[in-house]
Amino acid sequence: xxxxAARLLDLVSKDTTLNLTLRHRGHDTLAxxxxxxxxNATGLDTAAGIAANPLLTALVDQGRARLDPLALGLDVDPHxxxxxxxxxxxxxxxxxxxxxxxxxGDPIGAIxxxxxxxxxxxxxxxxxxxxxx
Numbered sequence: 255x256x257x258x259a260a261r262l263l264d265l266v267s268k269d270t271t272l273n274l275t276l277r278h279r280g281h282d283t284l285a286x287x288x289x290x291x292x293x294n295a296t297g298l299d300t301a302a303g304i305a306a307n308p309l310l311t312a313l314v315d316q317g318r319a320r321l322d323p324l325a326l327g328l329d330v331d332p333h334x335x336x337x338x339x340x341x342x343x344x345x346x347x348x349x350x351x352x353x354x355x356x357x358x359g360d361p362i363g364a365i366x367x368x369x370x371x372x373x374x375x376x377x378x379x380x381x382x383x384x385x386x387x
Contacts, residue, residue, distance in 0.1 A: 322356030333377035345381035
């Protein structure tokens with residue numbers, strides 16, 4: 255696992271691999287990275303919406319995610335799994351915090367996000383275990 259401070263410019267999902275195009279903080283050159291897991295920790299700018307975030311836009315465009323019924327974030331199941339366009343949960347994609355606004359109400363603030371993490375963590379660990387088998 256590695257942590258990288260970068261701006262995500264493009265994402266292409268192929269099978270279980272995420273092909274990312276990044277610009278690292280303080281650099282002008284682009285980097286191409288293949289990853290199994292991506293954690294986007296920037297939060298959701300609800301004023302700009304999904305369209306302002308290349309990762310979320312790519313997931314929706316590729317059918318791996320859909321907007322929640324209120325179009326405030328992404329549609330998720332009770333365990334925080336992001337729902338694909340067909341309504342089925344994607345075991346490789348989970349949302350916590352502001353992205354779940356339309357499904358769970360206002361999760362802004364550390365205490366509310368911590369509660370979501372506590373509630374979703376068993377399903378996340380189970381899904382990761384299944385993906386690595």
